[in-house]
Amino acid sequence: MELFTQLLTAAVASGTPLLFVTLGGIFIEKAGIIQLGAEGLMLMGAVTAAGVYLATSSLPVTLLAVLLVGGLLGLLHAFLTVTLRANQIVSGLALTLFGGGLSAYLGKAITGIPLSGAVPKFDFGVLGQVDLFTLSSLALVVVLQIAFFHTSFGLHLKAVGDNPATADVMGIRVQGMRYFAVIAGSMLMGLGGANLLMVFSPTWIEGMTTGRGWIAIALVIFARWNPLGALAACWFFGFLDTLGFRLQLAGSTVPPYFLKMLPYLLTIAVLILVGWRTQHRMSRAPQALGIPYIREQRF
Amino acid sequence: MDGLPAVEFHNLVKQFGTVLASDHVNLSLAKGEIHALLGENGAGKSTVMCMLSGVYRPTSGEIRMNGTAVKIHSPKDAAKLGIGMVFQNFRLVQTLTAAENVVLGDSSPFWRTRRWMERKTREIEALALRVGLPFAAGRPVARLSVGEQQRVEIVKCLYRGNSVLILDEPTSVLTPAEADQLFATLRKLKSEGKTIILTTHKLKEVMAVADRISVMRKGQMLATLDRAQTSEREIARLMVGQDRSPPKTRVPREPGEPLLIMDKVTVVSDRGRHALDEVSLTLNTGEIVGIAGVAGNGQKELAEVLAGLHVWKSGTITFREFRWKGPSVRGSIKQGIAHVPEDRMISGLAGGLGSVDNLLVKSYHSDERANLGFLRTALNRLWSQGLVEQFDVRTAHLDAPVKQMSGGNQQKLLFAREIHQRPHLLIAVHPSQGLDVGATDAVHNLLLGLRAEGRSVLLISEDLDELLLLADRIVVLFAGRVMGEMTHERADREQLGMMMAGVT
Numbered sequence: 120m121e122l123f124t125q126l127l128t129a130a131v132a133s134g135t136p137l138l139f140v141t142l143g144g145i146f147i148e149k150a151g152i153i154q155l156g157a158e159g160l161m162l163m164g165a166v167t168a169a170g171v172y173l174a175t176s177s178l179p180v181t182l183l184a185v186l187l188v189g190g191l192l193g194l195l196h197a198f199l200t201v202t203l204r205a206n207q208i209v210s211g212l213a214l215t216l217f218g219g220g221l222s223a224y225l226g227k228a229i230t231g232i233p234l235s236g237a238v239p240k241f242d243f244g245v246l247g248q249v250d251l252f253t254l255s256s257l258a259l260v261v262v263l264q265i266a267f268f269h270t271s272f273g274l275h276l277k278a279v280g281d282n283p284a285t286a287d288v289m290g291i292r293v294q295g296m297r298y299f300a301v302i303a304g305s306m307l308m309g310l311g312g313a314n315l316l317m318v319f320s321p322t323w324i325e326g327m328t329t330g331r332g333w334i335a336i337a338l339v340i341f342a343r344w345n346p347l348g349a350l351a352a353c354w355f356f357g358f359l360d361t362l363g364f365r366l367q368l369a370g371s372t373v374p375p376y377f378l379k380m381l382p383y384l385l386t387i388a389v390l391i392l393v394g395w396r397t398q399h400r401m402s403r404a405p406q407a408l409g410i411p412y413i414r415e416q417r418f
Numbered sequence: 419m420d421g422l423p424a425v426e427f428h429n430l431v432k433q434f435g436t437v438l439a440s441d442h443v444n445l446s447l448a449k450g451e452i453h454a455l456l457g458e459n460g461a462g463k464s465t466v467m468c469m470l471s472g473v474y475r476p477t478s479g480e481i482r483m484n485g486t487a488v489k490i491h492s493p494k495d496a497a498k499l500g501i502g503m504v505f506q507n508f509r510l511v512q513t514l515t516a517a518e519n520v521v522l523g524d525s526s527p528f529w530r531t532r533r534w535m536e537r538k539t540r541e542i543e544a545l546a547l548r549v550g551l552p553f554a555a556g557r558p559v560a561r562l563s564v565g566e567q568q569r570v571e572i573v574k575c576l577y578r579g580n581s582v583l584i585l586d587e588p589t590s591v592l593t594p595a596e597a598d599q600l601f602a603t604l605r606k607l608k609s610e611g612k613t614i615i616l617t618t619h620k621l622k623e624v625m626a627v628a629d630r631i632s633v634m635r636k637g638q639m640l641a642t643l644d645r646a647q648t649s650e651r652e653i654a655r656l657m658v659g660q661d662r663s664p665p666k667t668r669v670p671r672e673p674g675e676p677l678l679i680m681d682k683v684t685v686v687s688d689r690g691r692h693a694l695d696e697v698s699l700t701l702n703t704g705e706i707v708g709i710a711g712v713a714g715n716g717q718k719e720l721a722e723v724l725a726g727l728h729v730w731k732s733g734t735i736t737f738r739e740f741r742w743k744g745p746s747v748r749g750s751i752k753q754g755i756a757h758v759p760e761d762r763m764i765s766g767l768a769g770g771l772g773s774v775d776n777l778l779v780k781s782y783h784s785d786e787r788a789n790l791g792f793l794r795t796a797l798n799r800l801w802s803q804g805l806v807e808q809f810d811v812r813t814a815h816l817d818a819p820v821k822q823m824s825g826g827n828q829q830k831l832l833f834a835r836e837i838h839q840r841p842h843l844l845i846a847v848h849p850s851q852g853l854d855v856g857a858t859d860a861v862h863n864l865l866l867g868l869r870a871e872g873r874s875v876l877l878i879s880e881d882l883d884e885l886l887l888l889a890d891r892i893v894v895l896f897a898g899r900v901m902g903e904m905t906h907e908r909a910d911r912e913q914l915g916m917m918m919a920g921v922t
Contacts, residue, residue: 269529270528278514282509285509286522
């Protein structure tokens, strides 16, 4: 029983950074923009968190700095893809490479210095201790679920991502909505990186996200662009991640590399399964995903 | 029809480059009238409509509403003035429900509980029912028929309280029964004081529904006529600028040997449904067989299977006594099957290429057109020049991108490529869709010409007049099944309409 609780706690701890990134990805893709810069944004979020916290020891300042960095990089992506209508894939990949390189450079001085006790934890009795990030991720799931499906904002966001030309005729500000979604979603991606650093493995190391940004992009599809789905998907993935780690600790004879591979392998398996079952159904993906919007007007 | 006109165009000019798309157009729309705007393609109808709906900004001139000049710089401005437009290609978000589409753009209330949405859905359904255009408002638009989607568009305008409705070719996607229902609704809205302006190619409809008729040609407004004081003939003459040359007469002739035999062919569509469900169909030589039906009832798949573009699940297809094993585009072409697809600028022609390249795409590999893999360029130009002249394609230059040509000339070019080699079978899908009267006549004459030479045509069309004019037999498809068949002599418009709606 205790092992089970431990496993669950660890699964949530591993899944929460992914949850922030996945929710950010859902937000951006709902507006019809692909953000492949998740990995770079996570790394920039993590290195910002490490640097600012080591310098100021203030959690609010650190979080503000992380949001600012994520937002600025999001603004860059939005400017490139929405205003200049650059290729979204290329812009995202550039952001990943840029974030990876810049974070490695900025983090040189603080590599290997541990942060401890940065994030407050709250005691929930039987459920054990829950940290601030986990709590806010849960709140975020609820907020986004309501915002996407029970507000006029959510309806407009979906219209912008599915059929921007119609949204435009109906008086919705397509470019504005896209900017907002890309910036807000990128902030969440940065926050995911900060979460990874401050709670999950509290020491900055170059490339410490090890592909989690990419996994989150796959989880967006797996979650079918639904915040509650994202919660389930991320915790499930966190569980697989933890399982491999625990089996390794328990002295399993299975090679550790295989166990490390397991969650990624299962992700592929799940994607195949989901794709197989839904191949004849209408895709839930935003229909204008990846397509820049140009207003048809001749003056 | 008293008081100030609801909408007035005063010397409205719209210039695109050197072309005057609208040349000092004057027009006034009375409150509570149905006004039809007629003209051939490129006559300037849509330009005028788009200026009223805020898509285009006039170069000069002014628009007045109820006597005061207004500035319409965007669709939003138009909406604020109570002007709503139903576009030919609907502005609907397919993934949202009909009700969600209707309320789209409203920011308040911000919170939308399930109860609120249900209440709105019922409200919208009630409104739709009241005006006689019912639809299931809780359903995603993607699952509504094209006719129902148009209803959503109209109700969207009414929900917003628009007093001026613009309808661009509203009946081009409707069955005859649906069109009648739409007209009934338009009359009702008229009696409530709405101003309705619509375009159409179909003179019969104009005479049935419009109070006044305005005819445009080459950007100029020629005349505004009272329906009671004019005739179809007068309008047609105004539109074309001359008396219409009657199409070739259709000489009765005995059909020949069976050319194509489809036996219980079942096709699964891309969405996994049975698009064709055990369809059996025989086509004889020298025969035009018309396929009637509302879009989405299997016509597209039927054409694609025969053109070698789509697999079929079961059943047999025999063409010229040769039983097909599987789909092959090259195979279909080699056996003498030509295909004029529905979306000519998507799968018919390459818009960015010139006439020569577009004519070559089906025969570039033949020995006549290429030598050891190298195109015979000079010869091909001459050959193209010949075809362009023979089929009366008007183009600025042989290498001018075909997307710059008018729809009628594009279609003539497409026909030139498809039928110059005298195919055994031509599959023509909506061949006259979007064409003006002159180009439609040209297309009809080409089809009758093929028939006279003993070639066969499978004519897929939603236009009953076209089918009644040309086809030896009309087969009605509904939900992928053959609903029935009628010969040219026995064909009855009403009964065909019933079959198209799935009633036997």
